[in-house]
Amino acid sequence: MKNSASDADVARVEEYVRREGYEPHTIRGEVRTVVAAVGDEVEHASLESLESLPTVEKVMPVQKGYKLIARDTHPETVNVDVGGVEIGGAGFTVIAGPCAVESQEQMEVVASKVKASGAAILRGGAFKPRTSPYDFQGLQEEGLNILRKTKEKFGIPIVTEVVREGDVEKISAIADMLQIGARNSSNFALLETAADTGKPVLLKRGMAQSVREWLLAAEYLVKRGNRNVVLCERGIRTFESATRNTLDLSAVVLAKQECSLPVFVDPSHAAGRVDLIIPLAKAAVAVGADGLLVEVHPCPEEARSDPGQQLNPDQFNDLMRAIKPYIDLAK
Numbered sequence: 001m002k003n004s005a006s007d008a009d010v011a012r013v014e015e016y017v018r019r020e021g022y023e024p025h026t027i028r029g030e031v032r033t034v035v036a037a038v039g040d041e042v043e044h045a046s047l048e049s050l051e052s053l054p055t056v057e058k059v060m061p062v063q064k065g066y067k068l069i070a071r072d073t074h075p076e077t078v079n080v081d082v083g084g085v086e087i088g089g090a091g092f093t094v095i096a097g098p099c100a101v102e103s104q105e106q107m108e109v110v111a112s113k114v115k116a117s118g119a120a121i122l123r124g125g126a127f128k129p130r131t132s133p134y135d136f137q138g139l140q141e142e143g144l145n146i147l148r149k150t151k152e153k154f155g156i157p158i159v160t161e162v163v164r165e166g167d168v169e170k171i172s173a174i175a176d177m178l179q180i181g182a183r184n185s186s187n188f189a190l191l192e193t194a195a196d197t198g199k200p201v202l203l204k205r206g207m208a209q210s211v212r213e214w215l216l217a218a219e220y221l222v223k224r225g226n227r228n229v230v231l232c233e234r235g236i237r238t239f240e241s242a243t244r245n246t247l248d249l250s251a252v253v254l255a256k257q258e259c260s261l262p263v264f265v266d267p268s269h270a271a272g273r274v275d276l277i278i279p280l281a282k283a284a285v286a287v288g289a290d291g292l293l294v295e296v297h298p299c300p301e302e303a304r305s306d307p308g309q310q311l312n313p314d315q316f317n318d319l320m321r322a323i324k325p326y327i328d329l330a331k
């Protein structure tokens with residue numbers, strides 16, 4: 001309450017708090033009075049509108065709003081099964097593959113190479129969210145077919161992006177995991193549609209999304225009854241122009257502390273350049289990430305999207321060898 005609040009003003013706030021389903025506990029200090037509203041903020045209405053009263057100084061929520069995923073209430077990290085591959089357990093999981101699915105041959109070369117180097121899950125976008133409408137939008141249905149055939153041939157689970165609600169059903173018929181990209185991580189209708197398939201969801205952090213907003217987006221998924229959610233930090237937009245984005249490793253640590261979902265790092269979209277990917281991958285392991293998402297193309301200079309950041313298969317093999325001692329150390 002403001003200093004000027006009278007007993008009648010306090011009583012009015014107590015009454016309001018009670019009406020909204022909370023129990024008011026009023027603390028009268030020497031100068032100020034604080035009305036504590038005891039109750040579950042997630043289940044009851046927000047009390048923020050009290051701030052419109054001239055005698056109320058400030059309304060301070062104490063709960064975080066993501067109670068279904070909060071580490072406080074679920075201390076154990078959630079294990080997510082992606083087509084038989086476990087994410088979030090004791091191991092470290094690497095997802096690799098091209099930015100976009102471009103041809104059957106491209107996917108087969110990449111699948112055999114990344115699998116041999118130790119990747120557990122294959123990625124590749126059939127539907128691409130591109131910044132320009134004139135850029136390659138992905139092979140779409142044809143891309144899905146290529147993913148299906150590649151999965152059958154190599155027996156490796158597939159993650160691919162969903163961009164539109166209307167495509168979720170056909171994509172989930174083939175994918176083992178649905179990726180929600182940075183541009184869609186606040187598209188709540190898409191999040192709910194993806195969650196309702198029951199498939200695991202890889203939720204990228206939006207490029208201007210705070211950690212709290214990112215976790216609340218994950219809460220949207222889990223609230224639909226789908227706990228199979230993996231977070232993925234992929235860099236945020238800052239003033240720095242030497243890299244495509246700024247990899248926020250603090251967010252990885254914070255997300256791990258705050259919630260019980262596994263957290264991945266995507267150094268490819270974070271850096272946007274090949275020479276930083278291995279050092280950033282080591283850093284990701286060191287801060288406690290559960291896995292990596294890395295773009296790999298058989299011939300990066302010919303890639304139809306994100307050519308400057310995709311590793312070739314040899315570079316990817318180097319990455320896997322380079323992170324191995326860090327993984328052993330982190331155990």
Ligand code: PEP
Pocket residue numbers: 099125129180181182183204234269
């Ligand atoms: C991608 O993974 O190819 C992609 C588009 O990523 P992001 O949504 O992080 O930009």
Ligand code: MN
Pocket residue numbers: 099100269295305306
């Ligand atoms: Mn990409």
